[in-house]
Amino acid sequence: MSTKIPVLIVGGGGCGLSAANFLADHGVDYLLVERHAGTSTIPKAHYLNQRTMAIYRQHGLDAQMIEQGAPLEKFGQIRWITTLSGEADMDARVVHEMEAFGGGSLRETYARAGALLPVKLPQHRLEPILREHAERRSPGAVRFRHEMKSFRDEGDRIVAQIFDATTGETSTVEAQYMIAADGGRGVGAAVGVQMHGRPSQLNVTTAYFTADLSPWWREGTLITHLLNPYNPEMSTNLIEMGPTWGKHCEEWVLHFPPGDPVQVDQTKVVPRIREVLGLPELVVDLHHVTNWTLESLMADRYRVGRVLLAGDAVHRQPPTVGLGLNTGIQDAHNLAWKLAAVLSGQADDSLLDTYEAERLPIGRQNVAWAVSAASHHQALLEAIGLGHRTPQHLRAANFDAYFDTSPMGETVRARAREMFATHRGGCQAHDMELGFSYEDGALTPDGTPEPARAPLRDVYHPVTRPGHVLPHAWIERDGKRLSTLDLPGPETTLVLITGPEGEAAWRRSAARTGQTFGVDIVVAGIGEGAEFADVEGRWAKLRQMSGTGAVLVRPDQHIAWRCPDLPDNPEEELSIAVAQVLPPALTPALT
Structure with a gap:
């Protein structure tokens, strides 16, 4: 049997399933193959940051995540304690508490920065949501228990051999492009991608278990670091994993420190859990024990021919700051609209080169951080x-x-x-989470320097400089409240946000430019007398342009071009910008 498909996705984890949903929304057919029988059964990553939630909102995936996940008031703090309980003098002592990830007094700042707040949702609860949506949007395209055994890039296509573990049959898939979201399990090495960094920093043991900690648990904590006064081997951290959040949480993970003997003797895990928590009589139902290696690795390439790598296939880092899965989801988001543009004929294949140009530096920054x-x-x-x-x-x-x-x-x-x-x-x-930018890629730099960033990256300053994420501001049309981030989306190619004084001129220019390039350019005027009302006046403070200016926004909500004032020939300026974002195979005359 042989199947021809525009995109083959290898890997059905958070990154691969996100890519599937994004491609479906852009009208791109795909086939996703995953060797496992189902989605993850282990919590793994558990923090969806504010940028990722904005992406999921754009694709209509956010509602179930918010419904099943922990709201900010349930996880917006980090704690350092000795034990949960116990009778010794040093038991149940609070060393320090700290607001985290938008909790407490940080909430107002985070709320100003986005339409949605971060959500805590472990990966084994996130992936079924993504799978459900992908299967509904593209029936038959998501295939678990299917393993890619081999592939070759023939220059004009990828030819892959797919083994169906249910039937025992092997079929051939021909795809125009492949997204390797396989966690680094073979595709990258097969095409010569090299991972640089530290492949084995520490060995860690994680216990995933059920227990009733309600008499001792302090609500609102993302991570509880347990610091044992007597034995460093019992200094570890505890994280709640739902499905109930707060005092009555049922499931937990506990990370044992490097060198702890439970790494080699799993029979010690439950007694050690009790000892670490200071609860010798605790009833523990142990689900899974994982021994894993802490890595800090970066790929030297994100694209090799028709193979595009994403997620853990190109970057692996410690779980601190919660950047790993979020970075992979954002890789997929960057890639999906570009594949859609190339496959539809709106852009030349060279647009896909900008995926590596944009995302590799971000991956490197996030791993280092x-x-x-x-x-x-x-x-x-x-x-x-x-x-x-x-x-x-x-x-x-x-x-x-x-x-x-x-x-x-x-x-x-x-x-x-x-x-x-x-x-x-x-x-x-x-x-x-929000302040990163692309300095080179599918955009037109305006010559302004990269804004200074707080050394500890704890202060986000929204800007409209090309390469940055479009700032969030509440706007309104016909009584309906939207975020500026709701303007670009899978159903639009490009969005031109204008000031009220220049809206009419920009609309004429966008119509003619769109006709020349064969793309839809949606114009959204914001301000007094324009299509959208600036309900809080926030956009006027953030736009960094006059009332006659405009910014061009890509489908992934990143700004591609900025024009502070209405130029003498707005159509010519806009056409140059569009050609930079969507490089045509044959550039039309700019007349």
């Missing part, structure tokens, strides 16, 4: 004498000093608070 945040957290704990590497004979004395009620104890805690505040680069990195 996650590594830095993880290292800093450990260094922070060591600096205050409570870390994993603190000599065992000093641990009890250091904890005694920390909780001492004397003036000197207050000094110790005050110094520690100053140091804990620097961890905001790991748990308040709002600018890492």
Whole structure:
């Protein structure tokens, strides 16, 4: 049997299933193959950041995630404690608490930055939602228990051999392009992609279990770091995994520290869980124990011929800051509209080269930031004498000093608070979520320098500079409230946002330019007297252009071009910008 399809997706995890939904919305047919029988049964990643939620909102995927996930008030804090309970002097002590990922006083700042707030939803609950939507949008296109055994790039197509584990049959698939979202399990190596960095930094054991912790659990915590005063091998962290959120959460994961003996003896896992938590009688139903390797790796290429790699196939990093899965989803988002443009004939194949030009630098930044945040957290704990590497004979004395009620104890805690505040680069990195930009790719730089960023990336400044994500502002038309981020979408090719004074001229130019290039350019005027009302006046403060200017926005909500004022020949300027975003096989005359 042989199947011909525009896009073959290899891998049915969060990245691959997201790509499937995005392609479907853009009207692109695909076939997704995944060797496993179903979606993940392990929680894995559990934080969907604000940029990712904006993407899922654009594709109508957000409602179930919000419904099933934890709202911000249920996870917007990080805690460092000794144990959950216990009778020893140092048990159940709170070392420090910190607002995180938009929680507490950060909520207002995050709410201003987007139409949706971040959501906590573990991967084993996210993937079924993505699969359900993909199967509904593209019946028969999502095939689990199907493994790609081999493939070759023949220059004008990919030819792959697909094994169906249910029937035992092998079929041939011919695709114009392949998205390798296989987690680095073979496609990258087969096409010569090399991963650079540290392939094996630490070995970690994760226990996934059910237990009733309601008598001791403090609601609103994303991660609880357990710092044992006596034994560094029992300093670990605990994370709730739903499906009920808060005090009555049923499922949990606990990450044991590197070097802990449970890595080689799983019979010790349940007793160690009880010991770490300070709950010797706790009833534990152990679901799964995973031994995994902490890596920090980056691919040297994202595209090789007709193979395009995404997600863990091109970047793998520590889970700190929650950038891993989010980066992969954003890879897929960047790639989907470009594949749609090329396959529909709107753009030349060279548009796909901009995928690597744009996403590889972001992947490199995110891997480096996650590594830095993880290292800093450990260094922070060591600096205050409570870390994993603190000599065992000093641990009890250091904890005694920390909780001492004397003036000197207050000094110790005050110094520690100053140091804990620097961890905001790991748990308040709002600018890492939203402030990244593409400096080269399917865009027209306007010559302005990249804005200065807060060193710890804890402050996000929205801008309309080309390459950046379109800033969020609430707008209204005919009584319906929208975000500016709702203007671009899968059903539109390009959106031209204008000021009220220049709206008419830009509409004429967009109509003629769109006709020349064979693309739809949707014009959205925002401001007094324009199509959309600027309901809070926020867009006028963020747009960084006059009332006659305009910004051109791509389907992935990134700004492609900015014109501060109405030029003498707006059609010519707009045409040049459109040709940069959607390079045609034969550039039309700009007349």
